[in-house]
Amino acid sequence: MTTIKDIASAAGVSVSTVSHALSGNRPISEPTRARVLAAVAALGYRPNKLAQGLVSKTTRSLGLLVPDLANPFFSAMAEALEVQAHERGYSVILCNTNLDAEREADYLDVLLSRQVDGLLYFPGTSVPNRALQAALEKQIPVVVVDEQIAHVPGVFVDNVGGGRQIGELLAGLGHHRILFLGGAEALPTVQDRLRGLRSSLYSAFNGTDTAVELLLRFGAYRASFGYETVHDCAREGLLGHAAVDAPTAIVAANDLIALGALRALRELSIQVPQECSLVGFDGLEFTMLTTPSLTTVQQPTGLIANSAIELLIDRIDVSLDHRDDYPAARLAPQVVHPVSLVVRESVAAAPGR
Amino acid sequence: MTTIKDIASAAGVSVSTVSHALSGNRPISEPTRARVLAAVAALGYRPNKLAQGLVSKTTRSLGLLVPDLANPFFSAMAEALEVQAHERGYSVILCNTNLDAEREADYLDVLLSRQVDGLLYFPGTSVPNRALQAALEKQIPVVVVDEQIAHVPGVFVDNVGGGRQIGELLAGLGHHRILFLGGAEALPTVQDRLRGLRSSLYSAFNGTDTAVELLLRFGAYRASFGYETVHDCAREGLLGHAAVDAPTAIVAANDLIALGALRALRELSIQVPQECSLVGFDGLEFTMLTTPSLTTVQQPTGLIANSAIELLIDRIDVSLDHRDDYPAARLAPQVVHPVSLVVRESVAAAPGR
DNA sequence: CACGTTCATCAAAACGTTTTGACGAATTGG
DNA sequence: CCAATTCGTCAAAACGTTTTGATGAACGTG
Incomplete structure (x- = not known):
């Protein structure tokens, strides 16, 4: 050299x-x-960046903690974040936490010893996060992506609004018996999407004599959950041609679940959307390739990445400027992006209406 | 600190x-x-890893150059590679080259100045690679993943064998008019898969009076290519109910293309597999969720990642041991993994047989 | 022409480690 | 009981930068 x-x-x-x-x-x-x-x-x-970093106390590198790159939403986000970071002269150290708290703590150690300037953190899990707390205590700038965590700067989307848009669409088509396939029950994104869905359904049918029936199942953000739950429901007589008062629509908390559900519905020869409508959430590229193509809520991954990086770099700059100040109680800015419903073939009017 | x-x-x-x-x-x-x-x-x-690296001349970090994380095959590989690297105490710096030679060169600079110990490189493109050459000249250990490049250590799969397995399956079902949807024509993976397909078809029908007709289209490893090309073919009268001697099977060079093709076939109301069989390549998780589920060739991503990391770390160790030797002409080990055909619903006997 | 400035450059310290030669103290062997 | 060895520890150099106080040369000013 x-x-x-x-x-x-x-x-x-x-x-x-x-x-x-x-x-x-x-x-x-x-x-x-x-x-x-x-x-x-x-x-x-x-x-030599090592030598530079040693003296300048800054490495122009970010840690990216992501639960599961196999989930296309996360890989899309990872790609967008890396591109944004690179444009601003930052490198990204990739860490696959696999939803494992121990791995997370492990990675946090690695990242800190590598002197990353900041952390991009996808919770992906609901446990009140020890690793995250540790990072915050270490005074290292962190931005949480995709979930809202109190008092921590973050970027996420209007999940309630997304749920509401789904509810309005379905209510307008006469759906009032709906099966909701959530991810992990404690996940804020799951709860928010459900809340939006529920509130819009109730307000749509308020004053009419139609009762809203919302059937809830929780599991994980995986295709297998959607697939198995639909089959379970069929076995329990909740779904299928023999079922009385079967839900006329299924709302999945994300696209993976919806894709699994779609497959199961097909196997049960329940026609989508004629007999049962189906809606996802995330707007994965794949959703327009399925048959029928999937109605979903589009997440603006590029925008999310953009503001996440911006927010993080802002905080890095601040913390560099005030390196030796008291750790003044700083505000935790949170950026919310709107989402947009993409209506495709998987939704139709409720049968018998 | x-x-x-x-x-x-x-x-x-x-x-x-x-x-x-x-x-x-x-x-x-x-x-x-x-x-x-x-x-x-x-x-x-x-x-502090920076200080350690400065004196030890080793950073325990690897650069991962990947063309496009939005392609699930690459994100699956990225995940597997990162996991393997982490298990061995290495961190991964993620770089999205986007198939852009300039970005690649740019990233190479960054990685070298960050003193990575080695490079994991996915070509994803066919241009004889300048960035790769530069890296090799810099004496930094490189392992090429997914493509075979002469004189460079690499890990890839038996693409010819995969193509052959597809050919044997289809020939056995009486398919002899086949449309092949390749990626970029110059890509070795594309050529190899085609070669395997072609040779097995010819040898299967050799000595019979059935002529093998192999229709070729090339484009890119993207769903849109499959989608548009199928529609194009229909417009040209090569495909569709009105077509005479339409191919009875479509072989896509990867799953993304196959998924796009599947969508287009659906729109043309060509029944898969009754009227036209369809085969992909890669074994993406999604392929089992489509309707019909896709017959594809499964890549052993975990194994590939495992041997890629192993190979790379071996070379790193060697180059550390012989830091001041003459750059002896070393051998370039290449690891080939077998692939396995996963037969699913998208393939059936050729119609009229 | 002497004086204070500005300008271009240099030398040395610092960043946080690892590595290595050195040095007493304890231990062993004869 | 003395020499030789081993053991535990220390001090200093090195890694490749950036930062900063110092220095000398050229310059403008009165």
Whole structure:
């Protein structure tokens, strides 16, 4: 590896002159700078980030803690976040927590010892997070993505609004018996989506003599949950051609669940959407390839990534400026993005109406 | 941040003693070591990897250059690679090259200046790769994943064998007019899969009076390519109910293309598999959720990741041991994994047979 | 022309580690 | 009981940068 010393001797100047010429931190005469740059180009010099980081106390790297890259929503978010970070000169260290608290703690250690400037954190789980708390205590800037956590800066979407849009669509089509397939029951996103759905259904049918029936099942953000639960319901007589008062629509808390449900419905030869409508959440690319194509709520992954990175870098800058201040109780900004319902083939008017 | 000095003074020993106590590099008496460990625990000391890297010339970090995380095959691979790397104490720096040569070069710079110990490289594109060459010249260990590149260590699957298995399945079911939807024409994976398919078809029908007709289209590893090409073919009269001698099966070079094709076939109301069989490649999780579920060739992502990391770390160790040797012409080991055909609903006997 | 400025450059310290040569103290062997 | 060895520890150098106080040369000013 060629170092700054090599450049210095090649250009016949001191090490500090090279540093100044490259950083612009102090004025350097034009001819000298030219000689330095020529030497840099000739020797293919590349500053060692480790050494830079050691003295500057800043590494321009971010830790990305994501529960499960196999979930396309997370991989889409990871991609968008990495692109945004790179545009701003930050590198991303990828960490697959697999929803495992121990791994999370482990990764946090690694990231801290690697001196990352900030953390992008996807909870993906509902347990009040020890690793997150530890990070916050270490005074390292953290932005939580996708979930809202009190007193921690975060970026997420209007899950209640998304649920409401689904409810309004379904209510307008006469659906009032609905099966909701949630993820983990304690997850705020799941609860919020359900809340929006419920409130819009009740207010739509309020004053009419139609009763809203909302059947709830909780599990995990996985296709297998949707698949198995639909089959379970059929076995229990809640769903299927023999069922009386079967739900006329299924709302899944995310697209993966919906995809699993779709498969099960197919196996049960329940026609979607004629006999049962189906709605997902996330707006995965795949949802437009299924048959029927899936009605879903589109998450603006690019925007989320954009504001998450922006928020995080802001906080990093602040914490750099005030390195030795008292840890003043700072506000925890939270950015909420709107979502939009994408209506596709999987939704139709409630049968018998 | 608490440093090794803090530990030293807290334990009442010298800095080097702390270092030795922690690394085990030199014997330290039991009582002293205990005092050191107690201080470490009490102060929450975490060695600074930057400083460690600076002196040890090794960072225990790998660069992962991946073309497109939105492609689930790549995100699955990224996940598996990260998990394997983490198990071996390595961190992964994620880089989304987006198939853009300039971004690739850019990332290579970043990774080198971050002193990564090695590179995991997914070509994803066919251009003889400048960035890769540059990396190799820099003497940094590289393992190419998913494509075979001459003289560069790599891990990939038996694409020819995969193609052959598809061909054998289809030939056995009487398919001899087949549409092949490739990715980029110059991609070795595409060519290999095609080669396997072609050879098995020819040898199956060799000696019979049935002619093999293989229709080829090339594009990109994207769902949109499959979707549009099927529609194009229909418009050209090659596909559809009006077509004479329409292919009875479509083989896509990967699952994304197959999924796009499936959607288009549906829109054209061509029954899969009754009128047209469909086969993909990769074994994405989604392929079992489609209707009909997709016959595909399963890639062993975990195994690929495992051997890629192993190969890379081997090379890292070698290059560390021989740091100042002549750059001896080393062999470029290549690991090939077998693939297995997963037969699902999307394939049936050729119509009219 | 002497004086204070500005300008360009240099030398040295610092960042947090690991590594290694050195040095007393304790232990062993004859 | 003395020499030789081992043991435990320390101090200092090194890694590749940035930062900063110092220094000398050129310059404008009165």
